[in-house]
Amino acid sequence: xxxxLTGANGYIGMRLLPLLVSEGHEVICSVRNRNRxxxxxxxxxxxxxxxxxFLETVDTSSFxxxxxxxYYLIHSMSSSTEDFDRREALSTENFNIYMLYAxxxxxxxxxxxxxxxxxxxxxxxRKNVENILYSGNFALTVLRAGIxxxxxxxxxxxxxxxxxxxxxxxxxxxxxxxxxPIAVRDVLDLLTHVPxxxxxxxxxxxxxxxxxxxxxxMLLQYAKYRxxxxxxxxxxxxxxxxxxxxxxxxxxxxxxxxxxLVDSMKVPVVANDNHLADLxxxxxxxxxxxxxxxxxxxxxxxxxxxxxDSMVSGRFKKxxxxxxxxxxxxxxxxxxxxxxxxxxxxxxxxxxxxxxxGWYYGNWMWQIRGFLDKLFGGVGxxxxxxxxxxxxxxxxxxxxxxxxADKEHKRxxxxxxxxxxxxxxxxxxxxxxxxxxxxxxRPKGLFGRLYWxxxxxxxxxxxxxxxxxxxx
Numbered sequence: 001x002x003x004x005l006t007g008a009n010g011y012i013g014m015r016l017l018p019l020l021v022s023e024g025h026e027v028i029c030s031v032r033n034r035n036r037x038x039x040x041x042x043x044x045x046x047x048x049x050x051x052x053x054f055l056e057t058v059d060t061s062s063f064x065x066x067x068x069x070x071y072y073l074i075h076s077m078s079s080s081t082e083d084f085d086r087r088e089a090l091s092t093e094n095f096n097i098y099m100l101y102a103x104x105x106x107x108x109x110x111x112x113x114x115x116x117x118x119x120x121x122x123x124x125x126r127k128n129v130e131n132i133l134y135s136g137n138f139a140l141t142v143l144r145a146g147i148x149x150x151x152x153x154x155x156x157x158x159x160x161x162x163x164x165x166x167x168x169x170x171x172x173x174x175x176x177x178x179x180x181p182i183a184v185r186d187v188l189d190l191l192t193h194v195p196x197x198x199x200x201x202x203x204x205x206x207x208x209x210x211x212x213x214x215x216x217x218m219l220l221q222y223a224k225y226r227x228x229x230x231x232x233x234x235x236x237x238x239x240x241x242x243x244x245x246x247x248x249x250x251x252x253x254x255x256x257x258x259x260x261l262v263d264s265m266k267v268p269v270v271a272n273d274n275h276l277a278d279l280x281x282x283x284x285x286x287x288x289x290x291x292x293x294x295x296x297x298x299x300x301x302x303x304x305x306x307x308x309d310s311m312v313s314g315r316f317k318k319x320x321x322x323x324x325x326x327x328x329x330x331x332x333x334x335x336x337x338x339x340x341x342x343x344x345x346x347x348x349x350x351x352x353x354x355x356x357x358g359w360y361y362g363n364w365m366w367q368i369r370g371f372l373d374k375l376f377g378g379v380g381x382x383x384x385x386x387x388x389x390x391x392x393x394x395x396x397x398x399x400x401x402x403x404x405a406d407k408e409h410k411r412x413x414x415x416x417x418x419x420x421x422x423x424x425x426x427x428x429x430x431x432x433x434x435x436x437x438x439x440x441x442r443p444k445g446l447f448g449r450l451y452w453x454x455x456x457x458x459x460x461x462x463x464x465x466x467x468x469x470x471x472x
Contacts, residue, residue, distance in 0.1 A: 001195060002066065004102070006030045006054070006095070007073030009037045009394075011153060012110060012191075015184065016071065019192050021046050028064050038392035052098070054091040060101045067102040069195040072109040072133065075126075085125035092129045096136040104138045106196050110187070113144045113180070113206055113269045120264040130204065141194050142204035143187070143276070146269040147218075149290040150184025151297040152386065154253065161251035161382065163222045168231045172243050175216040175234055179269045180208035183290035186282065193280045200279075206271035209284050215265065218287065225291050249374055252382035323415050324403045326425050326440050332452045334439040334459055336467050343410070343430055345472035350412050350428045351405075353470075354397035355385035361465025365458065366398075369418070373399055378419035400426065421448035428470070437467050 003020055007013040008029035020027050021043060028048045031037045037049060050062065054074060074091055075084075099107060114127045126144075133140050147155040162169065190207055194200045213221070216232055223230035243265075247258040277284050285293075340346045353359060359366045370381030381398045391397070391405040391412065400414040403425075410431070416424035422443040429436045439459070443449045 001025045002028070002064075002068045003195070004028045004030060004064065004067045004070040004104070005073070006052075006071060008049075010073055012148075012184075012187065013071075013073050014039070015150075015188055016073075016191055017047070018043060019188060023192070028067070036394035038394055054094045054098075055087060056094075058094050058097045060098065063098055063101060065102050067099070067104040069106045069108065070099060070102075070104050070138075071191070072107055072129075075129075085121060085128065088125050088129055089132060092132040096132065100137045106139045106141065106201070107133060107136065108191065108194055109133055109140065109142045110191065111142050111144045111204075112264075113146050113208070113271055115206070115270065115272055116267045118267065120267050122264045123267060123269075134202070139198075139201035141197075141200045141202075143190060143194070144204060144206045144271075145182055145187055146179050146208050146271065147181040148184050148187055149181045149287065149294065151294040153184060155181070156294055158247065158251045158253055159218060159222050163219055163226065163228065163230055165250060167229045168233075169219070170233045170235060171216070172237055172246075173234055174243065174265045175219070175232065176214050177265055177268055178212050178214055179218070180212050180271050181218065181287050181290065182207055182209045183285045183293065185290075185293060186277075186284040189282055190276060190280065193282070194276075200276070205276035206273060207276055207284075208271035208274060209290070210274075210286055212270055213287060221287060222291060225288060225295075252380075252384070323423070323425070324413065326413070326427065326438075327442055330442060332441045332443065332449070334463055335436065336438075336463055337434050337436045338467050338471050340430070340433055340435050340471045342472040343433060346435055346470060347407065347410055347430060349470045349472060350430075351391055351407065352389065353412075353428075354400070355388065357388075359462075359466060360469035362462050365462060370399060373418040376419045379417050421445065421451045435467065435471050437463065437470075439463060 003025045005013055005017060005020065005027055008017060009031050013029075017027065017029065017039065026048075027046075028050060029037065030050055030052045032051065032053050034049050034051055037044075039047075048064070050064065052063070072092075072095060074095070075088060109130065111130055112123050112126045114123050114130075116123075119127065130142050133142070149156050186209070187207065216234065219232065220230060244258040247253055251258075274284065349360070367381060374380035374382075379399050383396045383398060385391075385397045386395060391402055393402055393405055395402040395405070396417075397414060399416065399418040401417050402412070403415050404411060404413040406412075411429040412427065414426040416426070420441075422441055424442075425438075425440040427436075427438045427440070429438075441448075441452050443452055
């Protein structure tokens with residue numbers, strides 16, 4: 001079967017891809033930037049990769065033809081608070097044109113449950129995307145999911161942040177909104193069973209776990225599973241803006257995503273039935289089982305994909321690969337080097353930087369910088385990192401984005417996504433038993449230069465301390 005997988009480097013796409021390949025399908029991965037498509041080499045050799053931005057003018061010159069099945073896994077909720085619905089509609093309309101050219105037989109769309117009469121803007125946009133897809137020249141199957149629970153999912157990570165960091169919560173009344181969570185494994189199971197299944201053509205199915213829970217019950221069950229104390233006081237107010245700020249400051253979510261999530265959390269997300277699971281004879285797992293499986297992956301350091309590594313979780317929404325060539329002209333630099341005795345151990349230290357390991361010197365100062373960044377609408381330090389022992393191009397490390405992770409040539413290049421009056425790079429490289437650490441800043445105007453020079457005393461201690469503690 002010839003399958004087009006859009007959103008191949010997204011949370012679901014990254015998990016669906018190996019399953020499709022293992023079933024022997026010919027898979028074409030559609031991504032905006034192939035340089036950020038991080039999959040194992042043995043898997044990459046078994047798939048085709050094309051670069052398509054469905055928001056841009058349609059260009060079918062290099063688009064594949066005669067596609068049997070296409071998965072539509074594209075959404076823009078995290079990228080905007082105002083026009084994401086327009087962007088999603090445009091993307092879908094262009095997708096339909098590509099599918100007409102490719103003579104596609106069957107399209108599968110992962111949407112959200114849209115049964116309530118008063119839908120949020122996010123859920124209304126999902127419903128609108130369905131309507132546009134139904135106008136396409138292909139058979140369509142829509143899978144409408146509620147909250148997806150799995151290691152690295154936005155919903156799971158938000159619940160995890162809240163429960164692990166706040167033993168006592170004062171919450172708005174939307175925590176009493178009913179929802180019906182589903183395990184990511186069940187979502188993938190259902191997605192892989194419907195291609196070219198004619199009894200699923202031109203139908204929309206709600207997919208969900210077996211139990212309806214409120215957000216408050218989900219938080220309390222998480223705390224019970226983790227054996228941590230949690231007390232929740234619910235106030236009789238909704239206050240979307242305050243709720244958005246609350247999620248933004250306590251969790252790793254971006255402010256734009258927090259606004260859209262809170263808007264949706266006011267709406268009951270409950271399945272009408274589990275008809276598709278019954279049709280395919282699949283028994284979906286309950287919330288506690290989904291939590292258990294998520295933590296197994298985390299404890300084994302086998303998180304396949306995380307929403308935090310998506311570009312929409314950061315400051316820059318466009319292709320950041322253009323920043324991979326570190327500029328020299330008009331830049332301020334702090335470069336330090338030291339002789340090392342063990343290149344292998346030093347490289348391991350570099351590859352473990354950030355997240356739980358920290359920054360090797362003055363972690364409290366990095367935490368203050370992260371708090372200030374959050375205060376001014378930045379990403380802060382809460383994103384951490386997805387894996388503890390390896391790094392891929394495009395990964396997130398706290399408030400940095402990985403531009404280049406080349407372990408063979410012993411070089412790591414990071415680009416700052418915190419709020420700055422300019423642009424910043426941080427690079428580590430080992431050559432001939434010498435560790436070179438370079439911080440580069442391209443200031444924006446006079447304020448950018450004042451910012452850099454005001455931090456020179458802190459840089460002296462921080463960068464020297466980092467270099468000293470990283471080397472082995």
